[in-house]
Amino acid sequence: MAKITYQHPNGTVTVVDVEAPNTVMRGAKLNNVDGIEAQCGGSAQCGTCHVYVDEASTVVLPEMDPVEDDVLYGTACERTEHSRLSCQLPVTEALDGLLVHLPEAQS
């Protein structure tokens, strides 16, 4: 289990506990956190579960694979060096304390 914080563009935050084997995307959906669409259901097709990992985060994330890297070219909001697809971030104990910022729009 990991505690994940989702920060909305207006600054409000939602903190939820997410169990493995969910992803950071699924953690948002299961807990009714607004701001993540995930139209493709988490199959790295659509880019509508885009998040920005907090710049100060020390949580170690899995490496980005080439498909995720490619899908991030299609996000509605600007991609930055902190951009990830939340459906490609499996929740493990290692993600405990992760803070992600939600973009202004997903589609």
Next chain:
Amino acid sequence: MAAPAVVVVGAGQAGVETAAALRGRGFTGRITLIGDEPPWAGYRPPLSKGYLAGAAPAEDMALRPASFFAERDIEIRVGDRATSVDPERRTVTLRSGLRVPYDRLVLATGSRPRQLPVPGASLGGVLTLRSRADADELRARLSDPPRRLVVVGAGFIGLEVAATARGLGHEVTVVDVQRRALARALTPVLSSRVVAEHRAHGVRVLLGREVTALHGDTEGQVQIMELDGGERIAADLAVIGVGVLPHTDLALTADLMVGDGIVVDERLRTSDPDIYALGDCARFPSPRAGRHLRIESVQNASDQAKCVAAGICDEPFAYTSVPWFWSEQYGLRMQLAGLTAGHDEVVTSGDVEGGRFSVFSFRAGRLIGVESVNRPADHGISRRLLASDTTLTPDEVRAPGFDLKKLPRTSPTERVAVRT
């Protein structure tokens, strides 16, 4: 004035996302969601792919968790079908006799699979795929290998079922009356590539052939598929994937304008301005296609939901989203952006044989649609290009070293930028 009471009929992607988008915009009025199926069970894309193969768990089928509706104060009525609408009294009558009043009504009634109009179409083992129950039955019948599966219709559902069943080791034949697969949706380049992939995996694909009858055994189970010319193919199981029919019965009780779907305007209002329709059942004017269309996709349902919610909140949006769609067969990730019908020029970029390419469709020199196979960056960038005023010419695509990733980033000029 108090916020209006909204009744949404249909608890699939379009209906659920409308309710969610209304609350997402701060709508405070009453919302009632009426559906045949519970709304936490309606996400359909895995039904012909991972779920059918036994790989995706049932939880992946949830559109929203059950708690969502309670938290958002969305009243749910499932299993009590809406049978008629009285637009003058503004009430929906349910099968139980209950009358639910509305100020705004949203029809998200969806569609049902078309049946095959041939003798034997109602035999046992002749299935269509639409609901979770359909997928469960098909999955159960495919868990007993090896089966001889015949698929009628080389559209997305038919071909995804064929690929999944082939992956499970069944013997598969696909028949389509059209001379090419996915003829309505894809350019010839991609449809022949898809068929080649099926054949390479041992699926028998028969194009330009008509199914004339299905014959059963003494127990009424399908046994033979008969084609024009008399050819007979042994079948233990048949899946019919020949398109869908929009549910318009309820709309007709309200005297709404109907014609291959419930006819709506660019704001998704029906011929009664207090009634909206969206998703599979709605026929809307598409500025991209220059005509009315019905689109059966998650993207269309989700984006139209935002538009309907905006309309109900008196914040008018026109529906102008770039349609997009995906399919996955044998590891080929196919992603479609825009609409390719009516193209007069096609330029292919990449390695078609190797299964990593994009097909760019143009009409009068203007980009109208892009099909990508295992090129997700091309897909995402194309969606942005199609939503913006940026032009891409056939010559640019043909130029040596062409790479969409090198284009400067564009921002969509029009976007339904409503977060749910």
